[in-house]
Amino acid sequence: MAINWTEAQIEEVVASVIKNLKTEVGNTSTAWDSKQYGGRKLIGIYEDMNDAITAATAGYKAVRAMSLVEREKIISAIRDLCRKEAPIMAELGVSETKMGRVAHKTAKHILVADKTPGTADIVSQAKTGDFGLTLTEMAPFGVVGSITPSTNPSETVICNSIGMIAAGNGVVFNPHPNAIATSNYAIDLVNRASAMAGGPKVLVASVVKPTLETAQIMYKHANIRLLVCTGGPGVVKSVLSSGKKAIGAGAGNPPVIVDDTADIKKAAKDIIDGCSFDNNLPCIAEKEVFAFKNIADELIDGMQENGAYKITASQAEALAKIVLVDVKNPKTGIVKKTVSRDCVGRDAAVLLEKIGVKVGSDIRCIICETNFDHPFVQHELMMPILPIVRVKDIDEAIDLAVKAEHGCRHTAHMHSKNIDHLTRFARAVETTIFVKNAPSYAGIGFGGEGHTTFTIAGPTGEGLTSARSFTRYRRCVMVDNFRII
Numbered sequence: 001m002a003i004n005w006t007e008a009q010i011e012e013v014v015a016s017v018i019k020n021l022k023t024e025v026g027n028t029s030t031a032w033d034s035k036q037y038g039g040r041k042l043i044g045i046y047e048d049m050n051d052a053i054t055a056a057t058a059g060y061k062a063v064r065a066m067s068l069v070e071r072e073k074i075i076s077a078i079r080d081l082c083r084k085e086a087p088i089m090a091e092l093g094v095s096e097t098k099m100g101r102v103a104h105k106t107a108k109h110i111l112v113a114d115k116t117p118g119t120a121d122i123v124s125q126a127k128t129g130d131f132g133l134t135l136t137e138m139a140p141f142g143v144v145g146s147i148t149p150s151t152n153p154s155e156t157v158i159c160n161s162i163g164m165i166a167a168g169n170g171v172v173f174n175p176h177p178n179a180i181a182t183s184n185y186a187i188d189l190v191n192r193a194s195a196m197a198g199g200p201k202v203l204v205a206s207v208v209k210p211t212l213e214t215a216q217i218m219y220k221h222a223n224i225r226l227l228v229c230t231g232g233p234g235v236v237k238s239v240l241s242s243g244k245k246a247i248g249a250g251a252g253n254p255p256v257i258v259d260d261t262a263d264i265k266k267a268a269k270d271i272i273d274g275c276s277f278d279n280n281l282p283c284i285a286e287k288e289v290f291a292f293k294n295i296a297d298e299l300i301d302g303m304q305e306n307g308a309y310k311i312t313a314s315q316a317e318a319l320a321k322i323v324l325v326d327v328k329n330p331k332t333g334i335v336k337k338t339v340s341r342d343c344v345g346r347d348a349a350v351l352l353e354k355i356g357v358k359v360g361s362d363i364r365c366i367i368c369e370t371n372f373d374h375p376f377v378q379h380e381l382m383m384p385i386l387p388i389v390r391v392k393d394i395d396e397a398i399d400l401a402v403k404a405e406h407g408c409r410h411t412a413h414m415h416s417k418n419i420d421h422l423t424r425f426a427r428a429v430e431t432t433i434f435v436k437n438a439p440s441y442a443g444i445g446f447g448g449e450g451h452t453t454f455t456i457a458g459p460t461g462e463g464l465t466s467a468r469s470f471t472r473y474r475r476c477v478m479v480d481n482f483r484i485i
Contacts (some may be wrong), residue, residue: 408458
């Protein structure tokens with residue numbers, strides 16, 4: 001069943017838990033670290049990556065010996081703990097990374113618990129004919145090495161763990177350095193759930209201090225049979241260069257087209273809801289809008305009615321100088337614009353204050369009109385800033401939107417009732433996810449049909465990963481027998 005929560009309902013779901021959370025855990029910035037939480041040692045966290053891989057290998061051997069029913073019991077326990085501790089992980093994630101919104105991260109954890117496929121996703125195939133029977137089954141790889149991001153740290157750890165365990169694998173993680181403690185808390189949660197359900201005490205593992213060096217150990221270790229990376233283009237490239245089977249979930253810059261057949265009032269609300277969700281951290285979120293000229297004013301008015309604050313061209317230029325900084329490549333000497341880490345995932349009010357504008361908490365998103373070449377259009381900001389470009393017709397809209405997406409083939413959105421326009425854009429942009437007439441998060445099952453994932457593998461083609469993505473196919477052939485017709 002599709003989850004379809006409004007902004008107010010999301011806040012209400014977690015309000016009572018968040019109210020008591022500070023009392024329960026104290027000052028979260030000092031009450032926990034990457035190997036302990038509230039004085040309790042986290043399970044499955046090691047000083048050395050080799051030790052972590054050894055532990056995950058033992059976990060794999062244990063889960064491989066289990067029946068599917070036993071495996072599903074572990075997954076059910078993970079889901080239960082994830083729902084129960086979603087507000088804690090959300091609070092810790094925001095505290096550690098300084099990105100996102102607690103209520104939205106809570107909702108994302110509940111989404112992961114409810115809509116990440118388990119063992120039911122592992123399906124065998126049989127073919128019979130004159131020469132007997134051939135059975136094809138989805139088998140585990142063994143130990144999966146997983147690189148996880150800072151934008152959705154614990155969500156990705158738990159989502160990946162459910163799918164990888166459902167497939168029969170053990171898992172070792174190398175989390176993003178800026179979200180170590182939050183990620184390791186989620187790894188501990190998975191191990192606690194496993195022990196509660198009769199599984200191994202350590203089924204998934206991590207390290208106290210993940211680095212490029214620990215990642216290299218993971219890449220080269222003989223026990224790691226599959227690498228899965230959720231992150232930026234640099235880390236995805238390194239995984240794909242490892243020489244091992246790899247699944248890569250890279251960055252995107254999702255465009256939105258709004259034509260003059262759309263329900264403009266609904267489109268305005270949907271776009272702001274999607275763009276502002278967790279302060280635009282999800283890679284699927286709306287990043288730039290291409291609106292037909294004859295409906296652009298109405299669309300902008302609708303956005304402002306739904307929590308958007310429109311800034312002037314001069315204010316946009318001032319903000320661009322703050323959220324995008326020049327970084328020089330030490331090897332090539334080339335200077336290029338890079339998103340400021342201090343601004344990623346921050347509240348709209350925090351960003352506006354940097355240019356001297358003070359607003360209330362009701363402001364969720366910053367909008368501005370720009371031309372196509374503006375850096376807000378060309379860079380994936382991952383913050384609630386939404387540039388709007390006016391276009392004359394569908395031809396210009398599609399041309400510019402495809403260029404702005406930069407060939408990432410990640411996600412695109414369109415608000416329209418014209419089937420021809422929708423079809424033309426979908427064919428031209430070739431993205432893994434294409435959302436029509438809904439907020440971006442509908443594309444991962446939040447208010448839309450279908451399963452959820454936080455590892456969307458565009459570069460390597462698996463798409464929205466699930467348990468079956470982490471399996472290898474094995475064929476068993478019986479000649480001249482077992483065909484009963």
